[in-house]
Amino acid sequence: MxxxxxxxxxxxxxxxxxxxxxxxxxxxxxxxxxxxxxxxxxxxxxxxxxxxKPTRTITNVNHDGNHLAILIPFRERFNQLLQFIPHINSFLNRQNISHEFFVINQIDNYRFNRGALINIGFQLAQNSCTYIVMHDVDLLPLNDQLSYGFPARGPFHVSSPDLHPKYHYETYVGGILLMTNEHFKLVNGFSTNYFGWGLEDDEFYARLKEANLQIYRPENIKTNQSNTFIHIHDQNIYKRDTAKLFNQKEITRRRDRQTGLNTTKFNLLTIYNMTIENIEFRIFNVAIYCNVDRTPWCLKPSSSSSSSIKFKKQQQPKNRR
CATH class of the missing domain: 1.20.5 (Single alpha-helices involved in coiled-coils or other helix-helix interfaces)
Structure with a gap:
């Protein structure tokens, strides 16, 4: 025992x-x-x-103490970028706007997410600017009456429905929208649920209205929908991803109260200092985060077998100043 x-x-x-x-x-x-x-x-x-403390692409500097960050959500549109950078730089210099370009280039395997890229651009730019413009790379202003000045009163929608060559509904706020840093943070930026093309700016409109922000638009403009902007999008070359996968259509028709600026996750992979016609700008290569269980429509239809992106360790850009 x-x-x-x-x-x-x-x-x-x-x-x-x-x-x-x-x-x-x-x-x-x-x-x-x-x-x-x-x-x-x-x-x-x-x-x-x-x-x-970025390298700023400024030839004329205003004296009101404000500095504009041009946020360009981007993927595979280099032909358009070659036109965009010189055109916008000249346009803003004529208005004596202190500015710099932030090209936010999505290089992961997920579907394009404009809202997430704008949130990322704001996170990268907010320390060096007082206001931002969310700017489609394929929309170029032609009329110098369109002001890109500091939008002190509230969001200023440059590409208003009365002037945009394609989108004319009253609640449209896409294309070119100016906002102060404080107002963008107030509405918590964009929803990140919108993978593929469309609707993220409609949900953003709801955020602006809930925050009681009045949207201002150009007045007394002497041009119209045919000659205020040039829309350089060629749908035969750049086909839009309009697919609605899983329950995407149902979810993205609702006001999103779960995601925004404060939930945006990404990996900043590399930064490239570039020049076009001696105009300096930077491209930020980013990989965004997707919770595949929550938003399975982030996956491209042809790569549905891939459930996640393995992020690489961040690289310190060699030429950053």
Missing amino acids: IKLSLKNVSISILILFTIFTIIIFSNLFILNRESQCLQSYVEHQTLINSIR
């Missing part, structure tokens, strides 16, 4: 030792994972904060 008891005690001690060892190693593993996440977050924030 004594031998049996001693054997049982030995087995019990061994079991307790094994459990204790497992608990210790589990805690060490959790601490290591948390440390890696914290390190990744610190590296990410350090890289974002280092963009505080």
